[in-house]
Amino acid sequence: MRGVGLRQVDALWAGARSVEVCSRWPRDGERSVMVGGVVEIAELAGLLETDLTADPFTCMCWGDVTFTVRGERGRVLGVLTHHLDGGLDWEEWGGEVPLLRLRELSQWLAEHGVVSHNP
Numbered sequence: 001m002r003g004v005g006l007r008q009v010d011a012l013w014a015g016a017r018s019v020e021v022c023s024r025w026p027r028d029g030e031r032s033v034m035v036g037g038v039v040e041i042a043e044l045a046g047l048l049e050t051d052l053t054a055d056p057f058t059c060m061c062w063g064d065v066t067f068t069v070r071g072e073r074g075r076v077l078g079v080l081t082h083h084l085d086g087g088l089d090w091e092e093w094g095g096e097v098p099l100l101r102l103r104e105l106s107q108w109l110a111e112h113g114v115v116s117h118n119p
Contacts, residue, residue, distance in 0.1 A: 056095025
């Protein structure tokens, strides 16, 4: 089952032409960011790498930051949800899985103004 998830997430990133990064609960000064270059998308995909060997955790909240991955002509390929101080959720995984680079992702989100603090 985990191999299927890995192939699905690889296909998601391979088809990505842009990623909209948004705080689900924006505060003053926070903003959405559109990532569109191949290098920038690859960097973000690396920051969102997860441990797919872990059992997914079902969280009851909506998460804090969304990553809407779009393909050709803006078609939504998938929406990933990040839980600050936690993992990443995608409907294909059936729950939240741990991020491998949580600290680096938190720093990226703060540097780009998506969140106003660095958890």
